[in-house]
Amino acid sequence: MSETNNHIRILYHLARADFLERVRRYSFVLTMGISIYLGYAATTGQLEMRVGDSRGVFNSAWIGGLMALVCSTFLSLAGFYVVKNTIERDRLTRVGEILASTPMSKTLYVMGKVLSNFMVLAAMVVILAISGIIMQVWHAEAPRVNLWKLSGPFLLIVLPAMALVAAVAVLFETIPALRGGFGNVLYFFVWSVALATPVIASENNRSSLFDWAGLSVIWSSIGAAAKLPANQFSFSLSVGSRNLAQGGPTFQWNGVQWTAELILARLSWIALALALALLAALLFDRFDPSKERSRRVASASAPALVPAKVAENLSLERTWIHAPPLTRLANRQNHFRFGAILLAELRLMLKGQKWWWYAVAAGFIVACAATPSASARGMLLACAWFWPVLIWSKMGVRETRDQTSQLIFSAPHPIARQLPAVWLAGVGLALLTGSGFGGRLLFTGNWRGLLAWLIGALFIPTLALTLGIWSGSSKLFEIVYTLLWYVGPMHATLQLDFMGSAPGTEVTRVPTFYLACAAAMAAIAILGRKRQLQT
């Protein structure tokens, strides 16, 4: 019994310390700000839920359902990126190595981290729940607040979904391949598919076993209340500026009838979260650097840290007496060559890429140049410019991440020389990887198309550099760019076609807009770097 108590105490302190460390950071304030904005958007009608042309009366059940869907959809995406850094922080601060030397088990550590993730996500959910109460009072259509009907969807739909997100975030951190940028990008696609699966099943009048976000629980109940024929039933949760109070007919929905079976189904997601946490504990390397892949590669190619010959040179006599003299530089004047620093940045950017990365990039170039269909070519350009996302995401971040900022920023003209070199290296990469598409435009004399493509090549690295400098992390660009890329070029959404990849974009004002964005972001990046230099 005392051992169990001890475990609970350790778990509590692990989660508490981690939670406090997070909530005292500015990023947490920003996260809370986003939650408050979502609550505000729902209250003022910018976020709305509709069934066909109708909406429910603003009673506690409807508002609880709306807010629960907002949490399940938006927070399950944004929340993942907010919490997916808990083990990484212990790794970076080296606290992990101290923890690893204690008797604490891997399972306990991972469970503590999942619990802390869950607490952070739950704090965001609480903000939205409070917004729900404000929303009901604001609209005053059904002034009596029924706490159970309002909070039920949060407790039984949102919290199990958040437990799952908390566990998946830790699982990603314990798998070396998913720990970094690749995991960030992959989660977006996993999330899209996982969210869409029950939606597609529901559209085909089938229930889905994979409704982890609880979407179908709410809309099947709403569908029944709206009394719409199955073929006319359409459900939407949209972000816009429609005025809810005036929009269309209303109907009464009194909330989900929580049966034991339904509750059990929802609680099973918590069980799955626990199972994933146990899997994460199994995979967790306990901060053993020898288990890191890069270390394995390094040690495989170099058997000892100090080769025998070097070790020999360290002998007292040789190091003291035969140390070679250091001659003075003949010319100590600076001979700044922009080409040299640009090449150095480009090499730094591409260093460590495997041969297959180049092979795929080359494949996209050839495919872009050879594909006759303009639409298909556009899709291929989108793919070609998604391929280097993890390289671009390190722009503006590398100095902070690798702790070289003091070395770089104490060199002459860090803003006038090194920063443009980083940016141009990123632009060069875009031009190179998109050259199949650009070459074709050049060959066919499509000058406006070429200009739109060029603007795309300027926009992407500028976005990466700006977000990297201001956030100090690769993550923000990876998320924002993936989202933009998916909604924009991949779905040929004109307003978001920053690449100029879709046929016809070049004759619109869209490229000019993204050129202006790139210019503004470049200015913001310079300001950010100036701020870094003046701390």
Added chain:
Amino acid sequence: MKLAIDGVSKQYAKKFWGLRDLRLELGPGVVGLLGPNGAGKSTLMRILATVTRATEGRVLWNGHDISRSPDTLRAVLGYLPQDFGVYPHLTALEFLEYMAAVKGLDARSARQRIDELLAVVNLAEARDRSLGGFSGGMKQRVGIAQALLNDPEVLIVDEPTAGLDPEERARFRNLLSELSGERIVIFSTHIVSDIEAIATDIAILSGGRLLAHGAPEDLLRAVEGKVWEMVIPSAEMSAAKQKFLVSTSVRRTDGVHVRIVAAESPGTGAVPATPTLEDAYLHCISSQRTSAAT
């Protein structure tokens, strides 16, 4: 060649100052910056290296205010921070080539200089290996090499011997001594023996303030006649530490041989000893603490 620190202060929080009204004038030679942890050494180093701006006061390099025109100093600066990283996927050679480009060295000079520096820091054999596989001491040596790339007129090294083994430390001290002739070398440490043999000037910081500045001889003169050696029984050691400023103590068969810094003889059997820089440093820090307490 003159680096003047004119009333420099750095405020970190509303009531916390990392540095207060520091005034120093530095010329060619090795300046040893001594002080306990948290004295403000690294803050001063970062300000001098143009990485951080002073809240008050100014730093003048040959008459130019470095907060207004930092590049006048950066062009001739070599800086080794206390905590720094390297790009793990680059080799030592590639990293130094990158830093040479950033510092504006021409290709030929850079190649020649990098070859020499890799030999000087004993990494010639490891030049083509990824930095990710380097030990802490080897990374530190890469840091030393990058600081010397542009043959700097001002070399700022913050705790440079941390992580180096005894031979490497000795080698680095010798290197700095050789380099010091026509440049300003600022060497921050809390290990007195690191600068004892090479510093031409010593500045002692504590609590963000400058306690003393002068030639080592001047500091030693201040404790002349105040250092004593005596042998005391082990049982009395604790009481002696409470009563006197004990500089060193060594256990022997006849008792504990202690070195005490005191204005007057600490007791019977105490004999005057020749002061060392460590005695002078401890005396300086202890005097400041005593005056702050009263």
